Amino acid sequence: MILTSLNLYQYRLPLDVLLPVGKQRIDHRAGLVLQACASANVGDEYKQVEVEIAPLSGIDVDEQVFVGFSRETLAQVQTALTELLPQLGGQHIDTLLDYAEQSPYPSLAFGLSLLHAKLMGKLDAIRPQTATVPLIYHPSDAGKDLHDNKIAALGMHVHSVKVKVAQTSIEDELSLIYGILRTRPDLKLRLDANRGFTLEQAIEFAACLPLDTIEYIEEPCQNPQDNLEFYQAIGMPYALDESLNDPDYQFAMQNGLTALVIKPMLLGSIEKLANLIDTAQSYGVRCIISSSLESSLGISDLAHLAAILTPDEIPGLDTLSAFNQDLIVSSGKKHFLSLAQLEPVAQHAIDSTQQSDLGAAKREEN
């Protein structure tokens, strides 16, 4: 299949409530949508797909740059893609994979590999993972009632929730957790400390919790080298998340390491993800595909990818509730932004003479 046209758009979506990015908060999300058309032969039926490319970087509500997630900026990715589009036009779709492997930007590598997978129809046949793990965190302006209501409203098909910790005081967070367990004693918890505790604080906190209700705690310690000692002291399994964003991260098995939280937008190509998942699972480490706060388009693709790459796990994709509109793919919201409503930032189409050249070249090959 040959790439016949490529269109790049930008989106900016306001959020109804602040979303946590580690310890920071954002009130909008911006990113790119790349649309591509490909056909087997000129004049043939063509396939048209869109992917979201949205590095998790930018400015938080306090005008601070947020740290610890994507290293590349949206502007860098947009520039790289604008230069890339004319090179991609007229090429075989497998070229997308070459560029994905070469790109220094994980978000771009992921987006190009996903575009390839979608053009190949690899996401079509699969039923997306619809179960998700509700995310409970402390919006600075919301009280305890909001959490109580959210927990009370959870269906009985929900078996795990994810709770952000190391954000306020240990007392308040313990009371939140015990409140959840009082309402739903059957729930298992995935805690996420986002490296917010010292070793001593992490141990003190974990010591106050019933171990058998905790699936794992993500990144318990400020210094991840302390995670092992945390585990040895308290026996609470932990997961890695931010650690995977280090460009030099290599999987290493360690006592107590139970899960990797895999955010494709931060890590790179689908091939790279699949290799990491294979390695981790061969050590019995679970892999949980998780959101990087993508729009409904990106989340829908992650739900499909999770069904393919980690069919036995429920992904962490409960981040759409803060968005007040859907983008290109409906998640059931009242407001919907279509591609036509986005601002185009770069376009490339091979014209019909190029197309017939290509057609001729292809016929000669055969």
Ligand SMILES: O=C(O)CCC(=O)c1ccccc1C(=O)O
């Ligand atoms: O993992 C999830 O369930 C939701 C996604 C999430 O928590 C998250 C989203 C963006 C950036 C960081 C994080 C995080 O895991 O800390």
Ligand SMILES: [Mg+2]
């Ligand atoms: Mg995390």
